[in-house]
Amino acid sequence: MGMRVGGSSAAWATQASAVSGWQQRQQGAKDLFSALSAGNLAGAQKAYAAFAANHNVKSDSPMGQIGQSLQNGDLAGAEKIAQSLQTNRSTSPVSAQANAQNNQVASVLSMLRGQGGQVNLLA
Numbered sequence: 001m002g003m004r005v006g007g008s009s010a011a012w013a014t015q016a017s018a019v020s021g022w023q024q025r026q027q028g029a030k031d032l033f034s035a036l037s038a039g040n041l042a043g044a045q046k047a048y049a050a051f052a053a054n055h056n057v058k059s060d061s062p063m064g065q066i067g068q069s070l071q072n073g074d075l076a077g078a079e080k081i082a083q084s085l086q087t088n089r090s091t092s093p094v095s096a097q098a099n100a101q102n103n104q105v106a107s108v109l110s111m112l113r114g115q116g117g118q119v120n121l122l123a
Contacts, residue, residue: 022105025055031065033086036079044078045070 028051035043048067057063062085068076 025051028054033082036066036075036082039075039079041073054114055062063077 028047032044032047032051035047048070051057051063055063057067059065059068062081064079066081066085069075069081078091
């Protein structure tokens with residue numbers, strides 16, 4: 001006996017869009033941090049430009065500071081800020097809540113896929 005998960009198309013579209021946006025942010029940040037840790041200035045500049053084009057990055061935020069460092073050619077400074085950002089994110093209360101929400105989204109998607117449900121993410 002199959003399980004049906006109901007809901008309106010609009011609600012599913014909204015949820016799929018939110019998941020897609022979250023995935024894009026995660027991938028963009030991952031690309032940036034990978035380039036930084038590899039010591040690839042040009043790659044980090046390209047990844048940051050792509051990230052900033054799709055997200056509202058405030059100049060005084062850690063991501064904005066990374067962008068300023070990269071614009072100045074300061075790969076070591078950008079990497080230091082990124083490392084600090086990653087350390088702070090993994091230990092902050094907001095991060096704990098975000099991680100719980102991210103895990104919940106992943107769990108729901110996994111459950112839906114496991115029940116034979118089709119999950120289409122709008123890209």
